[in-house]
Amino acid sequence: MLTLIRMENSGLVHMLCDDKYEDLGRMYNLFRRATDGLLKIREVMTSHIRESGKQLVTGPERLKDPVEFVQRLLDEKDKYDKIINMSFNSDRSFQNALNSSFEYFINLNPRSPEFISLFVDDKLRKGLKGVTEDDVEVTLDKVMMLFRYLQEKNVFEKYYKQHLAKRLLSGKTVSDDAERSLIVKLKTKCGYQFTSKLEGMFTYMKTSQDTMQGFYASHPELGDGPTLTVQVLTTGSWPTQSSVTCNLPAEMSALCEKFRSYYLGTRTGRRLSWQTNMGTADLKATFGKGQKHELNVSTYQMCVLMMFNNADRLSYKEIEQATEIPAQDLKRCLQSLALVKGRNVLRKEPMSKDVGEDDAFFVNDKFSSKLYKVKVGTVVSQKESELEKQETRQRVEEDRKPQIEAAIVRIMKSRKQLDHNNLIAEVTKQLQSRFLANPTEVKKRIESLIERDFLERDDTDIKLYRYLA
Known part of the structure; x- marks a missing residue:
């Protein structure tokens, strides 16, 4: 069997590379008759996919264009899906091997979540010629397969929220239906908590339209001069931006002050800060x-x-x-x-x-x-600079702290007492749908909860924790 698999110009790897569907089907039907025959095919196929996938995601040349980076991954996935369906009888064990291989090499590149979000941004932006909504839907379904492989789904969420905000504010989305369709897919995979803020962004866009109608109804004298459209974004739902302001021209500054007076006059306890950079x-x-x-x-x-x-x-x-x-x-x-x-x-x-x-x-x-x-577009780099990348990573790490603490408290509240290793394991398992929790960070969050009297250590065993009701 190994001799057949490893033959240099006609073995398994050669057949996989050249899409020899009929030959692969014959090999599958022959090897399934032998004990461990399919296991040997799977092992070699897995090794080959992991090695070629590693080259796809780590080569410096491959990282220049995020859209091409993701498209290559989608093409690779399509290629092996077709081989498994046509040649390997849609064998579930081969599909599982393919999924584990993709999960392995996609997560070798820490920028994969950012690049997948940039790819989605490219497909959902208005102005792509010859692309129908059905084409977009098919592409989004494929992208969701890659999303499932990501270990750091909350990093994708951070980038996706920024890109969605820019699309909505500039009116450059291909359609609200396509945007909502992807959010439904994300909700199905990750739950309501993952998408609640994304859905809130659409709500506030609609609320802003109603606010502007009220503003102009109360200021009929503004019909002749410059006009102003304001999107009021709540810091809870929209990605937080550093408040970058500039000196607006006098005509616009006067309009902005009129809007501020109108808005704060109808709502108490609010504070407005202008995001002129958006x-x-x-x-x-x-x-x-x-x-x-x-x-x-x-x-x-x-x-x-x-x-x-x-x-x-x-x-x-x-x-x-x-x-x-x-x-x-x-x-x-x-x-x-x-x-x-x-x-x-x-x-x-x-x-x-x-x-x-x-x-x-x-x-x-x-x-x-x-x-x-x-x-007149603005000259801007598609990918983040190193400094921006570090800032995003820091924000992601900060966002994870309360999620880790919430998981610890949930587990300890139901279990009452638990040893250190089992608590780390349960927290990791509970959070794996969003990110891979770092054991060192989990330990720091446990120490923080002990300091704030949520947990206590056992008097005789320092590795045993108790929940304080």
């Missing part, structure tokens, strides 16, 4: 030869562009001082306004690929586009 704006602009366009820009870009209503030329320092936009965001903002071909509504001197602090900017009078409405 907003967008539509500006009407007239260029050199009288050509008119409507520019769809970010709030930061709006703040920069409206300065040119009163100035022909502005230095980087002047813009930075007037808007107080954080330096990194301002440079990205100016880069997208002045250096992206076909979207360069500004020009800069000296002309170079990057924005420097000694640069000067002025309106591009020669700007033209075939479209009346022009979207």
Whole structure:
């Protein structure tokens, strides 16, 4: 049997690589007659899938494009599903071996949860040509298979919540039905607690529409000037953002204050803080030869562009001082306004690929586009930087602490007393649907609960804990 399996140009690995369905079927039917025959096929197949999967998720070249990274995993899964169905008689033991292999190598890359969320974001964004809702649904079903293999599902949740927030706020989701369909799939797999905040985001989008109708009904005089649309997001449901503010143009600042007065006047005990880094704006602009366009820009870009209503030329320092936009965001903002071909509504001197602090900017009078409405995107990296990755990881670790403590208290409340090793094992088992609990962190949470008089150690056995009612 091993001789047949290991033959160099016609053995099992060769057949798997070249999708030799009929040959694999013959091998399966032959080997099932022998004791441990199928076991030997499974062992070699598992070893091959794990090795090739490891190369798929760890090679530096493979990590450049998150969407391609996940698509390769989906293609690999489709390939072996087809082999098992067509050649191995849909054998459950082979399917289990495939699942355990995927779980092994997907979790070798700590960025897998982030990349899967980016892949979903790419598929659910509006504007993909030739993609129907049925295509999206099929793709989401496949992605859920990969999601099931993740050991750190709460890391995926953290990224998914950020990406969903951006899609909802920018109106760039392919459809609410597709978004809700994925949330239903996540709820089925992970329970209500996992998705309650995601569902809350849709609720607050609807509430915000009603709030805006009330605001304009109470301020009929605002019909002629600039208009404002505010999404009021509760910190409990939406991903927490560092409160980054900038100096809004006087016209918009006055509108924002009117909204603040209206909102706080109708609701007590609330506090509003503006998240200008998450907003967008539509500006009407007239260029050199009288050509008119409507520019769809970010709030930061709006703040920069409206300065040119009163100035022909502005230095980087002047813009930075007037808007107080954080330096990194301002440079990205100016880069997208002045250096992206076909979207360069500004020009800069000296002309170079990057924005420097000694640069000067002025309106591009020669700007033209075939479209009346022009979207000016912001230059942004798709993946997180190392610093952003560390910050996300820290937030995830902080979010895990109360979940670990809640699991410990639940277990101890029902068991009354338990030794250290069994408590660690039960906590790990209870939390494995969301993440793989670190025993060191569980131990720290036990110590914290002892300090706060939820638990106590036995007088004679320090490894035995008791629940304090």
